[in-house]
Amino acid sequence: MNHFQQFSLDQVTQPVEQARGLLNEHYTDPVLHEAEKQHVFFDNWMALCFGKDAPEPGDAMPIEALSQPLFVLRGRDGVIRVFQNVCRHRGMILVDKKKRLPGVVRCPYHSWCYDHSGALHTTPHVGGPGHNTHDAIDRASLGLIEIRSHVWQDIVFVNMSGAAPSFTDYASSLIKRWSEFEQPFWFGGEESAFELDAATNWKLAVENYCESYHLPWVHPGLNSYSRLEDHYNIIEPGCFSGQGTLVYRPMLSKTGEKFDDFDGLGEKWTTGAEYVALYPNVLLGVHRDQTFAIILVPTSMEQTLERVAIYYASPAMQDASMADMRRRNAELWKGVFEEDIFVVEGMQKGRHAMKFDGGRFSPVMDGPTHAFHHWVASQFKRAL
Amino acid sequence: MSANAIERIDAELLAAHERSDGQALAWLYEAAAAFKDEQGDVDAACFFLTQAYVFALEAGLDQSAALRERLIANGREETPSGQIAEARIARQPAA
Numbered sequence: 090m091n092h093f094q095q096f097s098l099d100q101v102t103q104p105v106e107q108a109r110g111l112l113n114e115h116y117t118d119p120v121l122h123e124a125e126k127q128h129v130f131f132d133n134w135m136a137l138c139f140g141k142d143a144p145e146p147g148d149a150m151p152i153e154a155l156s157q158p159l160f161v162l163r164g165r166d167g168v169i170r171v172f173q174n175v176c177r178h179r180g181m182i183l184v185d186k187k188k189r190l191p192g193v194v195r196c197p198y199h200s201w202c203y204d205h206s207g208a209l210h211t212t213p214h215v216g217g218p219g220h221n222t223h224d225a226i227d228r229a230s231l232g233l234i235e236i237r238s239h240v241w242q243d244i245v246f247v248n249m250s251g252a253a254p255s256f257t258d259y260a261s262s263l264i265k266r267w268s269e270f271e272q273p274f275w276f277g278g279e280e281s282a283f284e285l286d287a288a289t290n291w292k293l294a295v296e297n298y299c300e301s302y303h304l305p306w307v308h309p310g311l312n313s314y315s316r317l318e319d320h321y322n323i324i325e326p327g328c329f330s331g332q333g334t335l336v337y338r339p340m341l342s343k344t345g346e347k348f349d350d351f352d353g354l355g356e357k358w359t360t361g362a363e364y365v366a367l368y369p370n371v372l373l374g375v376h377r378d379q380t381f382a383i384i385l386v387p388t389s390m391e392q393t394l395e396r397v398a399i400y401y402a403s404p405a406m407q408d409a410s411m412a413d414m415r416r417r418n419a420e421l422w423k424g425v426f427e428e429d430i431f432v433v434e435g436m437q438k439g440r441h442a443m444k445f446d447g448g449r450f451s452p453v454m455d456g457p458t459h460a461f462h463h464w465v466a467s468q469f470k471r472a473l
Numbered sequence: 474m475s476a477n478a479i480e481r482i483d484a485e486l487l488a489a490h491e492r493s494d495g496q497a498l499a500w501l502y503e504a505a506a507a508f509k510d511e512q513g514d515v516d517a518a519c520f521f522l523t524q525a526y527v528f529a530l531e532a533g534l535d536q537s538a539a540l541r542e543r544l545i546a547n548g549r550e551e552t553p554s555g556q557i558a559e560a561r562i563a564r565q566p567a568a
Contacts, residue, residue, distance in 0.1 A: 147533075191533030192495075200527045211550065213527050219519030221550045228551065 095473065100447070101466035105459040110447035111466065116290040116440035122390040126155045128468040129369050131249035134256050136371035136384045137161070139398050140169055140243040141276045142187075147205075149194070150187045154247070155387060159236060160184040161245060162194070164205035171247050173234040176201055177209065183233075194233070207233035243276065243400065244371055244382055262325045263367060269354050270375050274400040275407050277379075280416040281399040283423055287430050289437040291387040292465065294395065295366045297433050298383075299457035301332040308428050322456045323365055327464055330457035331365030331373075339378045340421070342414050348378040349403040366457075368464050378402055381422065391437055395426065479508060495532035499525050503540065519549045526550075 100109045114121050135154070142150050143163040151160045151174055158174040160183065174183050176196035183196055183203075193202040193210050202210045209228040216223035237248045239256035241264070246256055253259060264271070276282075287294065297303065301320035304311055319336045323329070337360055339347050351358075354377055362376040372383040379401055386394040399419055401407070406415070439445060450459045482505055489497035506521035522544055529537035544550035 191531075192537070193530045195527065195531040202527060202530050210530065211527065213523045214520070219516050219523055219549055221523055221544060 095470075097447070098466040098470050101462050102470070105450050105456055106452045108450060108459055108462070110450070110459075110462050111292070112447050113440045113442070113445055115465070116292065116437060117390065119390060124469070124472075125465075127250075128472045129465060130155055131157075132468065132472075133253055133369055134239070134246040134248050134259055135369055136367075136382075137171065137238070137245045137247045138384065139276075139382070139396070140240050140245060141282075141398060142245075143169060145189065147190045148187075149184045149190050151182070151184045154249075157249065158182060159247070162190070162205060166205070169238065169240055169245055170205075170207065171236040171238040171245065172207055173236060175234075177231040177233065178212075203233050207235050209233075242270075242373070242380065242382065243274070243398070244384065246371075260328065260367060263329050263365065266325075267363070267375055269358065270351060270380060272351060272353075274351075274380060274402060275404050277399045277401055277415045277419070278407060278412075280412060281401075281419050283397050283419060285395040285397070285423075285426055285430065286388075287393050287395065287433050288391060289393050289433040290391055290440070291370060291385045291393040292461075293433040293436045294383075294385050294393055294429075295368075295370070295372070295461055296458045297429050297436075298364065298372045299330050299332065299366050299461055300455055301334075302451060302454035303432065307432055308425060311425065322454075323363060324456050324460045326460055327368075327467070329365045329367045330460040331363065332457060333361060333363040336360055337362035337376055339376070340414065340418055346411075346414065348401055348406055348411075348414065348418075350377045351402040366461060368461065379418070383426070393433075397422065397426065479505075482508075495528045496534060499529035499532060499534055499536060499540075501525075502528065503536070515547065519544065519547055522547075523549065 097112045101111055102108070115125070137154055137159070138150065138152055138161055143161050146163055146165045146167055149160055149162045151158065153159075159171055160174040161169060161171050163169050175181065176183055176198065178196065178199055178201045181196050181198040183194055193204055195202050200213045204210045209231045211221055212223075212226055212228065213221050215221060215226050237251045239246045241256065241260065248256070257264065301317060304320070305317050319334055321333050321335070323331045323333055341347050358377045362374065364372070364374045366372050370385040370387070372385065374381045379399055381397060381399045384396045386396060388394050399415075399422065405411070450456070482501055486498065486501045486505070489501055502521045502525035506518045506525060509518035509521060522540055526537060526540040526544060529540055541550055545552055
């Protein structure tokens with residue numbers, strides 16, 4: 090990190106009135122992208138996937154997380170664990186596709202086998218043909234490398250470095266803020282999940298999601314009932330930021346049916362809803378009758394996959410009779426999120442403008458976006 | 474076990490590998506181990522038992538426990554506590 094970069098980070102962490110945004114290099118420079126992997130993602134709690142991706146015991150799914158080969162496994166005990174996806178023998182990839190494992194995890198190369206807790210179970214022929222032991226091979230020290238993980242709201246978070254505070258400490262303020270939603274919820278099924286691919290750096294998707302300033306310009310359809318003045322900023326420095334609305338209206342079918350509400354919510358949620366980015370890479374929304382999460386997968390420095398999943402408040406909402414409403418609801422959200430694509434892609438193109446200086450923030454409207462920039466800059470400064 | 478039977482096991486093993494049929498592989502390798510046992514070739518029997526054991530483990534088959542016991546009894550596999558049974562026999566010399 091040179092003096093110029095230090096100076097630019099200091100500019101980002103100024104109060105919002107004086108701050109500039111992260112410089113272009115944070116969106117376009119492969120060197121900074123590599124540094125970002127460590128300081129922003131691996132040192133913190135990054136969202137990896139959904140629990141619903143491995144719904145049954147034995148379900149395994151490989152994931153390339155910023156070039157790190159991992160796999161998620163829901164063990165026979167129902168617990169989700171995340172492992173480095175390589176055999177301790179010769180480093181072969183263990184799980185090459187999504188599958189259900191009725192028994193052990195077997196390396197396809199020399200068949201070293203691991204149980205669902207990651208323990209090395211057998212090492213065939215390791216001491217010669219038909220001899221499955223050797224004094225030099227201590228199975229107890231050769232289990233799979235487990236990655237520290239935590240599941241919250243069906244999102245599997247990982248801390249690759251293993252050095253971050255516990256997830257419940259890190260996200261305590263959001264868990265507390267939304268404590269009324271700490272109750273059972275149900276994934277809406279295949280019509281309640283979709284993906285969007287955008288030619289943008291992942292941070293621009295966060296920045297756009299955080300603020301309501303753009304709503305009347307980019308989402309005029311929403312503006313007809315959800316006016317800009319009906320929104321408020323949400324800022325928790327160092328953890329999350331976003332926006333809330335005071336005028337959420339649950340979806341009704343043509344015959345007046347609606348989704349069930351979560352139990353016991355306070356009055357705030359009768360017409361309120363909130364949307365926040367939990368740093369670094371998950372975008373969340375909560376409403377009286379549904380929640381959703383968007384996991385941002387940085388597939389490259391200038392490409393981001395947005396994985397969306399919608400959850401409902403009762404198992405009855407999973408019924409086939411609700412499929413049409415679930416589908417229409419997902420289409421509604423997809424339409425809104427697609428309206429944002431040209432913005433995040435346009436800003437990414439704009440980050441190649443050599444004289445762009447990181448830009449400025451509206452002290453009134455852009456506080457949540459600045460809070461995110463501040464957090465990212467702080468991760469780099471912490472590593473200096 | 475006749476030579477024809479061995480040839481049939483060989484062919485079925487190849488076919489089972491081709492279709493990644495772990496259950497069939499476990500049973501076929503166990504049958505091959507039985508043939509080597511009949512011939513008194515313990516090392517070859519343990520090779521096939523190991524193959525059977527691995528595929529039984531992968532397929533989650535109950536027979537894996539019995540296969541493990543047989544390997545332990547021959548000193549070829551760790552006990553659940555990580556020990557090697559006293560019946561252990563000499564390992565193959567290093568290549």
